[in-house]
Amino acid sequence: MPWVAGTYPVKLAQEILIWGIFAMSLDLLVGYAGMISFGHSAFFGLGGYVAALCLKHWSPSLASAVLLPAVAAGVAGLVIGYLSIRVSGVYFIMLTLAFSQMLYAAAFSTEWLGSSDGLPGVPRPSLPGVDLNLTPAFHLYVMVFFALAGVALDRIVRSPFGRVLRGIDDNAHRMAAVGYAVNRFKLVAFVVAAVIAGLAGSLYAQFNGYVSPEMLFWTTSGEALLMVIIGGTRTLAGPVLGAAAFIGLQSLVSSYTERWMLILGAVFIGFVLWAPAGLLGLVQEGAEPRA
Amino acid sequence: MLLFLLSVGLTLIFGMLDVINLAHGSFYTLGAYAGLAIAAVTGDFWIALALAPVVVAAVGALIERGCLRALYARGPNAQVLLTFGFIYLFDDLVKWIWGAHVRSMPPPAMLAGSVALGALRFPSYRLFVIVFGLAVAGLLWLLLERTRLGAILRAGVYDREMTAGLGVNVHRVFTGVFAVGAALAAVAGVIAVPIQAAYPGMGVEILVRTLIVVVIGGLGSLKGSLAGSLILGQAETFGKAWFPDTSMFIIYGVMVLVLLARPTGLFGRELR
Amino acid sequence: MERLTRRRFLGGAGAAAATAALGPPARRASAQAKPLKIGLVLPYSNVYAVLGESITEGMRLVFERESWTVAGRKVELLREDDEVSPQVGLRKTKKLIESDAVDFLVGPVSSGVLAAIRDTVHQARQILIVANAGNDEISRERCSKYIFRASFSNWQPNWPMGAWVAAHVGKEAHLIAPKYSAGFDMMKAFKETFVPAGGRVVGEDYTPFPVNEDFAPFLTKINQAAPRVVYAFFSGSQAVRFVRQYDEFGLRARSKLCGAGFLTETDVLPAEGKSALGIITGHFYSTLLDNPTNRQFVREFRETFKKTPDGFAVQGYDTAQTIVHALKATGGDTQNKDRLIEAVRRVEFDSPRGRFRFDPKTQNVIQPFIYIREVREVGGELANVVIDQVANVKDPGTGCTLPG
DSSP states (O other), X not given: OOOXXXXXXXXHHHHHXXXXXXXXXXXXXXXXXXXXXXXXXXXXXXXXXXXXXXXXXXXXXXXXXXXXXXXXHHHHHHHHHHHHTTSOTHHHHHHHHHHHHHHHHHHHTOGGGTGGGOBOOOOOOOBTTBOTTSHHHHXXXXXXXXHHHHHHHHHHHHSHHHHHHXXXXXXXXXXHHTTOOHHHHHHHHHHHHHHHHHHHHHHHHHHHTOBOGGGGSHHHHHHHHHHHHHHOTTOSHHHHHHHHHHHHHHHHHHHHOSTHHHHHHHHHHHHXXXXXXXXXXXXXXXXXXXX | OHHHHHHHHHHHHHHHHOOOOTXXXXXXXXXXXXXXXXXXXXXXXXXXXXXXXXXXXXXXXXXXXXXXXXXXXXXXXXXXXXXXXXXHHHHHHHHHHHOSSOBOOOOOGGGOSEEEETTEEEEHHHHHHHHHHHHHHHHHHHHXXXXXXXXXXXXXXXXXXXXXXXXXXXXXXXXXXXXXXXXXXXXXXXXXXXXHOBOTTHHHHHHHHHHHHHHHHOTTOHHHHHHHHHHHHHHHHHHHHHOGGGHHHHXXXXXXXHHHHSTTOSSOOOOO | OHHHHHHEEOOOTTHHHHHHHHOOOHHHHHHHHSOEEEEEEEOSSSTXXXXXXXXXXXHHHHXXXXXXXXXXXXXXXXXXXXXXXXHHHHHHHHIXXXXXXXXXXXEOSOHHHHHHHHHHHHHTTOOEEESXXXXXXXXXXXXXXXXXXXXXXXXXXXXHHHHHHHHXXXXXXXXXXXXXXXXXXXXXXXXXXXXXXXXXXEEEEEEOSSOOOOOHHHHHXXXXXXXXXXXEXXXXXXXXXXXXHHXXXXXXXXXXXXXXXXXXXXXXXXXXXXXXXXXXXXXXXOTTOOSHHHHHHHHHHHHHHSSOOOHHHHHHHHHHHHHHHHHHHTTTOOSOHHHXXXXXXXXXXXXXXEEEEBOTTTXXXXXXXXXXXXXXXXXXXXXXXXXXXEEEEOOXXXXXXXXX
16 A cells, blocks of 8 residues: 555655745735735645646646746736736725636636646656655655745845835835835736746645646635735745645644634634734734843 | 616625625525514514615625734635525524525505506506615615715725725725625615515525526626626516526526626726 | 434334244344445535436435335435535545445446545446446446446437438438537437438537637527537436527527427426427437336425426436345345445336336446427426337447357
8 A cells, every 4th residue: 555644744744845935925915905806726736727728738847847837827917917017995895806816717628627626637757766756755846846936936025126115015005105106016916926936836736646627716816815914924934834834724623623614714804803913913912021 | 677776786895895795695584584574563564674684784784894804914815715604594593583484575555556558467566666766766866876974885895995095994895895785685686575575595596596687787886786787687588587497597698798898897897 | 412413324223033034044134134335425515406406316215115125124314515616526436435435326426436435446346337427438448347337328319310300300400519438429429320320410519618608609600500400418407598598699590409408308498498498309308208117206396306307317216226236136245346346237127218228238228218208387387208219228348258
């Protein structure tokens, strides 16, 4: 039997890492640039579908697995971002949502994309000397990309570019007045977030061996948003913590009660009302007196 | 017309409170189920239509006072997120109380059949819904344009601080507007039951389309809601029947086009 | 605590005593004493929650009869909510396989979830008994040695309907179904026999899915065309909407509405009300079936759960019966996979729908009958009255390479 009873927690951890990457990329928009997007699932799903198609029909290489999906998501991010950042607030939310829903509709009704049932049988890439079908190897593989995405995002938010983004979130008019091309900064942030979301989506396709239109649906964006808020915005550890909390709760709580959605909603409302800094904020608060 | 009733409530709330209420769909669901429950007890559709909105308005008022009020200082993002949380809460609550079964009730007896319109037959109940929707639109227009309360509301939409400065109790007006918005959603919910049946996920399904209507029409604009629901209704009907392959795109496509041409919707005001 | 016990229906007291009474040798005793774990990946929230609940109740009825002990092993049901999401379903499936090491996996309702978990189940060599999802491909090109289906393939209830409708209702039909794989599967199966029987498809519409509140544009079109027959597949809330709006538009008097059984199943019939009167559907079951197994099933189900069972409950019932019979055949052994699979393949028993057995070629159930049913008022309640039947309907299994 190739399946050991003990691998489930490891797989849960992989899933958390992948969603963590996705949530971090969303936080670059929500937390740093102040753009709430309900269409981030577009890039997650796009990355997934591109990875699935390339791995299945082209070659089981790293280029198929992560590079092309990320690039594709980035290009889509450029187009969608260019059109969307011209509006703000609710209009931005709705426009991003519209684009992701259109992609969803396209995947849902296209035969060679598997229609409503999605594409099964996505292989994992073959690397020299490593069998990614083994759980530990794949775990390492996911960890590497998680670290890469984390470091890249960390660099970005600490850079002058990141400071400008925060400035835009705090007061866009002032930033524009002192001569920053606000929209260009927003667009770059949007594309970076799209690339990383595409990477997360491609990893998710390899993890599940399967992609479905669900990945593109707006509720997928909504879930990532829940993770970001529960974990804590404007940090990178926060969204990851949020992903862990969300998936952990979903997997554990729902085994014991059907009221999981109710609990989730209540927890989320609680965080918005009383702990706007999220889990991470709570942890830091708790640690403060000793520090 | 259902979309109009929903979107007008949503746009009213936004106009006054600057809050995009994502839980609006949940008020619709609550309204439908409250209506079913009241109709089950009284056996009368009209009593349900009158009472269910009152119940939901009370829930709306509670949410505004209990939760939203605390967030006005923190900007619109926090409010959007809060109402997003309520979607999960209410949907599951409805399922808990009433179960996940699809429920329905027949239209009131006097509206049961269909009437001849030229060669085709059109359901009487649907005619009633259209007339009713127009009546609500007319009433709202009168209220907003011809009464003192309406003047306060319009002033509030235009400039909240200034209105408060004029000695109007803005807080009470906020609660009132939120409650009325919720009630309108509930009215739509009750009316929807004979046509579309009720089940816990109905609110989420209609929410996205309501948002699209509001955004097409322009946030905070009554006229916009009416125009938006007409445009969307037509686009959908046309698309479904003649371009079924693209019908899933059409409503989004329309919205994207409108927003690209007019970033604040057809009748929207500039955002601050 | 109450939640925990509701979730994990542990066998009744005395299960341990029963094992002891068998008096097996020491080593065997320790193996046998291990509870029989059955993992359920079913929707307990979202649109299909009612179906998940119904299937679970059908299973509970069987295990209740067996006092929660089968072949000396205590039965443990582990329920996992798939939320009708392929991603969540896949995660829960992995949990049940790897973390809980279940002996049988049962599920799912949604064809999307089944399509997602199929490879994982196959690679893990995990026995799965499908209790609802009808994707034809699982009995065809994506069939697996480890996957059985006790419910139906989408093809099954529709295939006999084509010829029947052409012979008894009319030869001009307008087809309408939601635009996703099940909708396509079902309409295709209908056409397979409708057209050769002289039927003509005058129109075909696929409606937006999963969200479609209003059928008015389609109904207006049908109204203008006025075909003799409208053949439809919808389920759940969409079935209620379609049937109500069909009536509302006055189409009932002009075009006879026929369809797949889900259109008027017991879960939606009360909400459809009198609008459903006269609809003719094909299904593998009707609550009114007059056979001893069904009479007992309906009576016990009503006593236990205070409601009328539907086809979904029968699917759960048959799934549980399959497990019970297979386990008794192996004497409670689930370690030897090949022996267990062979035992499941040979299962045969009286189900409320008729004599139940699997088709060895596809491991999909052979429907003893597809009942042609008409909605009528029986004793003040709406019910699906059987007016005709077609025997031994088995999926063609094209492309499936199991050793038949």
